[in-house]
Amino acid sequence: MKHEQQKDISVIIPVYNAAATLGGLIHSLLNEQAVNMEVIVVDDGSTDETWAELCAITDERLITLRQENQGVYAARNAALAIHRGEWVVFLDADDQITGDFLQERLRTARETQVDVVVFNGWHVSSTGERRHTVHRKQLYGQILTGYEWIRHCVRQREWPHYLWLQMVRSAYIRENNQRFQPGKSHKDILWTVQLATGNGRFYFADRKDYFYVSNPASITHRRDYYDIRAVSYIDLIAEILALSAQPQHRAIRCSLVRHALVESRHFLGLYRRKVDNPQVLRMQFRQRISLCQLLPGVNSLSDVFFFLKLVHKLCLPLRRQRVHTLK
Structure with a gap:
């Protein structure tokens, strides 16, 4: 029997000055009543109205943390330390998701019985125009070991390391003692490489359920x-x-x-x-x-x-x- 505190999915969202976009994403998630979820939002030292926006949402499924600015990877680690979900999903506050996002991801994860499911998504302009899919060369509908996936990605020169494409079994994270390394950039790539070197079971679904919004004003540019x-x-x-x-x-x-x-x-x-x-x-x-x-x-x-x-x-x-x- 499932412990009453355990959740099906933990959604982890690090945020910094995301007051303009965060509410829409959280409400999209909380509208999915069929999924036993928790949404963990970590405010990484925002200086705008982000914290006030979070405090205005009254839903027991929303868990909020606040920390001094330490970076996105430290924020994700803080959420990982307290999460209770069987599965973990990482999202970004300024992007968008499809309807029944979590329900469909959970269905795929349970049907395939793997450690990691990698989904697909769209690159979208700031005006909402779909530009192209995030990846095109993965072995959709197939299960690979982590080692097989690494070989495939290297051969194809396509490494879909984006965290928001992944749904990861919590037990697999614990088994591999996996955490994000501190730093300011590219640690998501290392996280994905480490997931793969754990040599678990990976499934690839060509379900485009995520919209990655290109932001020319992003800090990375x-x-x-x-x-x-x-x-x-x-x-x-x-x-x-x-x-x-x-x-x-x-x-x-x-x-x-x-x-x-x-x-x-x-x-x-x-x-x-x-x-x-x-x-x-x-x-x-x-x-x-x-x-x-x-x-x-x-x-x-x-x-x-x-x-x-x-x-x-x-x-x-x-x-x-x-x-x-x-x-």
């Missing part, structure tokens, strides 16, 4: 945030390489290194065109990551050209500087 994103990519690449070196992941070592090489492309894109402190970032990359570690991930002519470009950008300038100093 701010000029002063590019260096922070670049540092986060360095952390991410180093962590993936560390996972690849663990003996239990020997079977997917090459795939993990190839994925680290893909993330290195993203780092280099920021480094070459957008960051303010390339010298500092170059040194941080070299301190954390050996290019020799990435070499096993080279798998195509395109990878060869990229790897040479990476060497040129991150190594040759330093050598030239040393030569100039010696003169």
